[in-house]
Amino acid sequence: DTAVSQTPKYLVTQMGNDKSIKCEQNLGHDTMYWYKQDSKKFLKIMFSYNNKELIINETVPNRFSPKSPDKAHLNLHINSLELGDSAVYFCASSPASGGSLEQFFGPGTRLTVL
Amino acid sequence: AQSVSQHNHHVILSEAASLELGCNYSYGGTVNLFWYVQYPGQHLQLLLKYFSGDPLVKGIKGFEAEFIKSKFSFNLRKPSVQWSDTAEYFCAVKWDYKLSFGAGTTVTVRA
Numbered sequence: 047d048t049a050v051s052q053t054p055k056y057l058v059t060q061m062g063n064d065k066s067i068k069c070e071q072n073l074g075h076d077t078m079y080w081y082k083q084d085s086k087k088f089l090k091i092m093f094s095y096n097n098k099e100l101i102i103n104e105t106v107p108n109r110f111s112p113k114s115p116d117k118a119h120l121n122l123h124i125n126s127l128e129l130g131d132s133a134v135y136f137c138a139s140s141p142a143s144g145g146s147l148e149q150f151f152g153p154g155t156r157l158t159v160l
Numbered sequence: 161a162q163s164v165s166q167h168n169h170h171v172i173l174s175e176a177a178s179l180e181l182g183c184n185y186s187y188g189g190t191v192n193l194f195w196y197v198q199y200p201g202q203h204l205q206l207l208l209k210y211f212s213g214d215p216l217v218k219g220i221k222g223f224e225a226e227f228i229k230s231k232f233s234f235n236l237r238k239p240s241v242q243w244s245d246t247a248e249y250f251c252a253v254k255w256d257y258k259l260s261f262g263a264g265t266t267v268t269v270r271a
Contacts, residue, residue: 050203079259086263087198087248087263087264087266088261088263088264089204089250089261089264090261091258091259091260094257094258096257101257102257102258136203136204138204148194148206148209149259151196151203151204151205152203153202153203154203
């Protein structure tokens with residue numbers, strides 16, 4: 047009964063490659079997010095979509111492109127991968143974008159760029 | 161810019177000791193406050209949250225936190241920790257649509 051799922055769990059790839067990480071939530075939530083957790087465990091928001099519409103786009107290189115085919119899915123595509131992209135990427139969802147609503151996190155995707 | 165500060169980077173304590181983790185934020189407007197926990201190799205889970213009402217909030221696993229508006233603080237406490245509380249703890253503050261996290265505190269509980 048996974049609420050927020052991500053695939054793959056681990057991703058090892060070479061510099062310069064293009065890769066995608068998929069996220070799906072079965073909670074019926076309207077809002078989804080991507081976070082990056084670096085090697086020092088610092089978590090930073092990257093993107094947020096509400097009902098397939100982009101509402102948060104932090105200062106992220108344009109090599110990163112989120113895509114939301116429907117409100118249950120938010121995929122992250124990364125072009126021309128760089129060493130500094132190595133991190134754990136977490137997807138999350140919440141019922142809506144505002145207020146006190148809790149975000150539910152996925153298990154994370156550990157990306158290693160060689 | 162809004163920011164979230166967690167005072168302790170790494171806390172090491174023995175089982176049955178009391179735990180308090182500090183969290184301060186910089187924004188003066190209406191905020192919603194959260195503490196999340198990340199057990200080794202796992203995803204983030206919500207421990208507790210505050211959005212209004214009683215500033216002393218009780219969460220899961222015996223954790224509680226107190227919101228002190230005048231100090232812009234939301235400190236996490238547990239009276240008696242267990243080995244299973246070993247984890248990374250993140251304070252998070254939500255304003256507008258964004259959830260901003262502190263840098264995290266690694267808590268190691270020794271048996």
